[in-house]
Amino acid sequence: MACTGVFVAYFPVTTVSVSLPVIQGALGASTSDLSWVSDAFVLPVAALILTAGVFGDVHGRKKVFQAGLALCAVGATVSLCAQSIAAVWVGQALSGAGAAALLPMTLALISHVVPDHRERGKFIGLWTTCLMGALAVGPLIAGTITAHADWRWIFLLPIPLSLAAMAAGARLLDESRSPYPRKLDWPGQITAAVAITALVYGVIEGGASSFTEPQVVVALALAVAGGIVFVLAERRSDSPMLDLRIFRSPAFTGSTLVVMISFLGLIGFFFVLSLYFGMVQQLTTLEAGLRLLMVTIMPILLGAVFGRLTQRLSARFLITGGLLITTVALCTLTTIGIDTSFGSLAWRLALLGTGLGIAFPCITATAVGSVPPHQAGMAAAGNNAFRQVGAALGPAILGALLTTEAVGALPAHLADQGLTGATGARITGAVDRDGLEAVAGMPLGADTGRALHALSLSFVDGLHLCLLVSAVLMLCGALVALVTLRPRRPAPSVQVAASTDRGTPAAGDETPRGGAPAAAGNTPGGSRR
Numbered sequence: 169m170a171c172t173g174v175f176v177a178y179f180p181v182t183t184v185s186v187s188l189p190v191i192q193g194a195l196g197a198s199t200s201d202l203s204w205v206s207d208a209f210v211l212p213v214a215a216l217i218l219t220a221g222v223f224g225d226v227h228g229r230k231k232v233f234q235a236g237l238a239l240c241a242v243g244a245t246v247s248l249c250a251q252s253i254a255a256v257w258v259g260q261a262l263s264g265a266g267a268a269a270l271l272p273m274t275l276a277l278i279s280h281v282v283p284d285h286r287e288r289g290k291f292i293g294l295w296t297t298c299l300m301g302a303l304a305v306g307p308l309i310a311g312t313i314t315a316h317a318d319w320r321w322i323f324l325l326p327i328p329l330s331l332a333a334m335a336a337g338a339r340l341l342d343e344s345r346s347p348y349p350r351k352l353d354w355p356g357q358i359t360a361a362v363a364i365t366a367l368v369y370g371v372i373e374g375g376a377s378s379f380t381e382p383q384v385v386v387a388l389a390l391a392v393a394g395g396i397v398f399v400l401a402e403r404r405s406d407s408p409m410l411d412l413r414i415f416r417s418p419a420f421t422g423s424t425l426v427v428m429i430s431f432l433g434l435i436g437f438f439f440v441l442s443l444y445f446g447m448v449q450q451l452t453t454l455e456a457g458l459r460l461l462m463v464t465i466m467p468i469l470l471g472a473v474f475g476r477l478t479q480r481l482s483a484r485f486l487i488t489g490g491l492l493i494t495t496v497a498l499c500t501l502t503t504i505g506i507d508t509s510f511g512s513l514a515w516r517l518a519l520l521g522t523g524l525g526i527a528f529p530c531i532t533a534t535a536v537g538s539v540p541p542h543q544a545g546m547a548a549a550g551n552n553a554f555r556q557v558g559a560a561l562g563p564a565i566l567g568a569l570l571t572t573e574a575v576g577a578l579p580a581h582l583a584d585q586g587l588t589g590a591t592g593a594r595i596t597g598a599v600d601r602d603g604l605e606a607v608a609g610m611p612l613g614a615d616t617g618r619a620l621h622a623l624s625l626s627f628v629d630g631l632h633l634c635l636l637v638s639a640v641l642m643l644c645g646a647l648v649a650l651v652t653l654r655p656r657r658p659a660p661s662v663q664v665a666a667s668t669d670r671g672t673p674a675a676g677d678e679t680p681r682g683g684a685p686a687a688a689g690n691t692p693g694g695s696r697r
Contacts, residue, residue, distance in 0.1 A: 169336065170275070171274075175301060176266075176302075176329055176330055176333065177274075178303060179302040179329075180323075181206075181209070181306065182310075182464070183306035184205060184310075185435075186311065186457050189442070189447060189453075192446075192605060194319060204257055205256055208261045208264065209267070210559045211261070211264060211368050214368075214553055216361070217271060217549050217556060218410055220273065221548065228343045229344050230341045231343070232273050241327050241334075243260065243263030243326075244325075244326040244330075248320050248321070249320070272548045275292070275536055277341070278291050278295060279548070292529060292536065300528070310457060311455065311456065356401050357409060359395075359398035359401055360409070366394060367388070367391035367557075368560045371565060375564055375565065375569075414539050414543060417539060422651070423483075423531050423535040423653070424551050424554045426527075426649050431556075432558035432559070437638045439563035447604070447627060448506055449508075459517065462518045466522045483534045488653075490522075491646035495642040495643045497522075498636075501517075502636055505628055536548050569630065570633070573630035573633045575599055577625070587622065595607060595610065607623045
């Protein structure tokens with residue numbers, strides 16, 4: 169059930185990403201509008217995932233799991249019936265709220281059924297495989313549908329899948345709650361939602377217009393203020409939504425930073441590469457999906473293997489090595505051009521997927537295993553919240569970089585194509601006013617081909633910058649893992665016993681592999697709950 173839940177939660181990510189060019193053409197959306205199609209899903213995940221974890225601990229994880237499936241079904245139904253870009257946003261937001269409920273519950277269910285952190289690593293590897301499976305099949309399903317039917321049908325599959333999972337869960341799942349008393353933390357929830365929403369809004373709108381616009385400045389200031397108030401509220405709360413003491417664990421802090429940084433680069437990469445396939449190479453959604461499959465199939469093939477290897481090899485070694493491979497792959501992609509063939513792309517995308525398949529199972533297992541079992545749900549929710557913040561910022565930041573670089577490079581490429589004077593000024597004026605997509609609809613007569621070629625060259629310039637930024641982000645993630653996941657010698661047994669007697673938080677005591685605390689299962693006093 170946990171694997172089904174994470175599949176439903178992540179299915180919309182690449183299904184929608186690869187369909188963005190089709191959605192753009194059908195609804196006349198701008199690049200900024202397309203950023204919100206992705207972020208309308210990711211934003212509620214990031215804002216609500218911590219609250220969902222608390223709801224599960226207080227009211228029952230089975231109930232929250234079932235509610236998440238129901239929201240995913242409702243959101244998919246709204247998107248399926250959408251007649252405007254705003255309706256797609258609403259449907260995506262509802263699906264995102266459902267995913268926010270599913271993600272922490274699926275990991276909490278695994279932790280409840282498999283309390284041994286070493287055995288749990290295999291199941292989390294399978295969980296990650298199902299996550300990547302959703303990312304893999306999404307483009308293929310979307311491509312097949314858009315080739316033979318209306319694009320809205322890409323939202324159909326989550327509806328019967330969610331309903332079937334709800335029926336099975338009602339019979340198969342046992343209810344579970346946190347054995348330690350918790351209550352809802354409304355100040356923490358409200359301030360976290362305000363901070364995350366304001367941050368993503370400010371980045372998207374700042375990239376689309378200017379970071380000096382009054383509404384952007386206010387949004388970013390509100391994000392900073394909301395973040396500060398959130399920290400203060402959690403430090404004062406008797407039952408915090410996110411106990412900040414779990415950040416005393418270098419393994420948890422490191423894995424959380426790594427997943428946020430890497431997802432910022434990864435989801436941003438999917439966003440800009442999907443636009444490249446549609447706007448530059450003029451591929452169908454299915455053809456684009458087959459290319460993206462080279463990225464997502466490798467983690468599926470490697471996920472179970474490296475999930476088991478987390479029991480034998482250092483998480484620091486696997487995460488750092490995997491992200492370095494991903495960095496190299498992204499650097500090789502910076503040489504692609506307008507007419508780069510599938511064969512030339514395939515090995516680079518497969519190399520990228522290999523790095524992700526090595527690193528990602530270990531990141532989640534390290535985060536969940538670095539705290540006592542009764543805090544596993546909170547750790548999963550916290551890790552996923554930061555993951556989704558990175559995923560929300562990825563399309564916003566890289567989309568803004570793509571547009572800025574492409575628009576800046578366009579005049580030179582137009583001049584190279586002989587489009588200067590009034591014609592060149594007309595094209596650049598339309599792009600400044602309406603975005604890159606405006607060129608395709610301009611009546612340029614015999615100049616149309618040269619204008620579109622110049623636009624493609626400009627887009628590729630922007631793509632190269634985005635790929636370079638993604639590579640730098642992955643390299644930063646590797647360095648964070650190398651520094652924060654360093655092995656630590658286990659404390660002598662006398663000291664462990666003494667710290668347990670004093671009620672010292674167990675969340676800071678990791679095993680040498682960045683796994684579960686040495687005595688986490690026997691030290692409930694480590695939590696203020």
